[in-house]
Amino acid sequence: MKRMGMFFNLLGIFGFGVFAADLSADQIVEKANQASYYGGKDGRARVEMVITDADGGERVREFVILRLNTQGQNQKFYVYFEEPADVRKMAYLVWKNVGEGKEDDRWLWLPALNLSKRIAPGDKRTSFVGSDFVYEDVSGRSIHADNHELVETADGQYKLKSTPKDPDSVEFSYYHVWIDMDSFLPRKAEYFDKQGKLYRRVEAPRVETVQGIPTVMESVVHDLNTGGKTTNTFTMVEYNIGLKENIFSERFLRRPPREVNIQ
Amino acid sequence: MKRVLLFHLLFWMEMSLALAPAQDREGAWFEQLDLHGFADLRTGFRTQDDPHQDDESLGEFRGQIDFMRYVGPATVQIRVDGVGDWVADDTDVDLETGRGWVDVREANVLFSPHPSVDVKLGRQILTWGTGDLLFINDLFPKDWQSFFVGRDTEYLKAPSDAVFMSFFPSFANIDLAYMPRFDPDRGITGERLSFWNGALGQRTGQDHVVIVDTPDDWGSDDEWNLRISKTLRGYELAFYACDGFWKSPGGMNPDTGEATYPGLSVYGASLRGQMGKGILSVEAGYYDSRDDAAGDNPWVRNSEMRYLVGYDQELARNLTGAGQLYVEAMQDHEGYRAGMPESAPVADGTRTVLTMRLTRQAMDQTLVLSLFAYYSPTDEDAYLRPNISYKATDAWLLTMGGNAFFGSDDHTFFAQFEDNNNVFAGARYSF
DSSP states (O other), X not given: OOSOOOSOOOOOOOOSSOOGGGXXXXXXXXXXXXXXXXXXXXXXXXXXXXXXXXXXXXXXXXXXXXXXEOSTTOEEEEEEEEESGGGTTOEEEEEEXXXXXXOOEEEEEETTTTXXXXXXXXXXXXXXXXXXXXXXXXXXXXXXXXXXXXXXXXXXXXXXXXXESSGGGSSOSEEEEEEETTTOOEEEEEEEOTTSOEEEEEEEEEEEEETTEEEEEEEEEEETTTTEEEEEEEEEEEEOOOOXXXXXXXXXXXXXXXXXXXX | OHHHHHHHHHHHHXXXXXXXXXXXXXXXXXXXXXXXXXXXXXXXXXXXXXXXXXXXXXXXXXXXXXXXXXXXXXXXXXXEEEEEESSOSOOXXXXXXXXXXXXXXXXXXXXXXXXXXXXXXXXXXXXXXXXXXXXXXXXXXXXXXXXXXXXXXXXXXXXEEEEEEEEOOTTOEEEEEEESSOOOOBOOOSXXXXXXXXXXXXXXXXXXXXXXXXXXXXXXXXXXXXXXXXXXXXXXEEEEEEEEEOSSOOEEOTTTOOEEOOEEEEEXXXXXXXXXXXXXXXXXXXXXXXXXXXXXXXXXXXOEEEEEEEEEEEEETTXXXXXXXXXXXXXXXXXXXXXXXXXXXXXXXXXXXXXXEEEEEETTTXXXXXXXXXXXXXXXXXXXXXXXEEESSSSEEXXXXXXXXXXXXSSSTTGGGGGGOEEEEEEEEEO
């Protein structure tokens, strides 16, 4: 798979008739992608993101994220910010469009201006809200962007090596990812730069089963070049809460849905 | 007066609703209130002498309290600034213009009388349309003075006292804003910024503060704004109609010399969506200056067509660029020319403006460098807005910027403000 499934994971359904040992690298990646990003029909979580710089200085973001699986692999996300204070009540809407050459539709709601700002498609390796996570960690990197090979099967995990098909579009030359054989959740990924040096590590140190779905409850990314790190802690995780698609629209940018109001 | 009373009544009703003890929270009363806001201190100076103004263009402390609360099925929203402004000469409180020590930004209640209807009642900030710091179908009040002196961009939008109704039938979204009394722009009057005074044929400021005759009859001097919109495969299509008044003075009373707000209706449409690697915006509007139907009344602004095309794209990681082409075309330039006195400068029939925005983020997105530029090839003038902001911590934001106007004539839209070129700096603590 690609990135650590930060947000939601899916189908902790074990053993649906496929013998794990027989899976190809692409099949493992496909299952890991499902497990990391598509749990349940919909989901909700409160996220606390702590960005720590090399000197120990901390910045904190808190937001509630709503996610709905729509047609095919497409999804809609609604992110409602609560901290820091200057972005409080901002909302970020993403319509994730999966497919060759398709870009996500993104809007940012600026409450003080009552303005729905359309965001141009961006470099997916850009930092997400100033953290060590990149946009692609959050929304999922296309599983077709890399060539995957199974390197090793050991300790209940698959180890894969993924090499980008378009090396110029990314800052890494390849990465390794360790995926749990039972849950198909990626537990660790290590990124190597163009010189072959390890510079970035993403981990999911804590996984819990929520409503039968193995779920990453904490994810950490270390930037080994800067010495900085970002930790995401997920609470109030819930699946299949019956989110309606109309929540992911301008109406509910203007007036946040009550679904984001969880303490 | 009646209106002020009504406003106060609504405000205090909401306050009492809002302050009613919450049942789902614990802790001391101030924790229950869940108060947020900011303290903002900023100062700015002219970079040249202006014979009609003070050197200091901005000098104020603003404390904002932002309060939101669910009360039963309704949501109450109150956002109020306390202001200490040592540049303003007139500090009598006026809730309409934001003058004085209190500026009520929002005080409204939102509820849904039906699952597919939202109603927001009270003071609120309203925005729509696709332009970036250019407005065609957004006829909600703007505060140009704040914009030109270096307050935060959010102050470009002045509040409206309105009923905002949104209907969500399956085929489209319908938004209807009704302002029972006209809310004009918080415009340039000469009190703080000098401008070209057409009547006197020169730039004036505090020496000739504009006297305006604002339509202010409760109920009859009202405004309607309608939008019908639909998002199709990520493309946002909208149609607009507005019935009200020119938002900044669009005429003059020849007997009294007072600036007036003639009647205006606007009909328009917009489209916004992804094209190639960026976001394309297209918008147009027909400005029907109802009091000058023939186009030859020298005391009332001509009808106009306005067009806008914009494109916004990420140029590199953490660098975005955007550009717009904007055109205002007078509908009866001949009539307008015939009505102008011989000595007065005559505006071209078509005014074209190009804008460019560059935004660079650095240092983990804590440092933002931006430049917004307006340039008019027809007026041969320009307006630059450079800005640097730095998030020192999650709470502290430091800002520096400038407003620079250039032009070859004294009277054109941007050049008229040349004497107001300024730099400013501010610090904001958010909580």
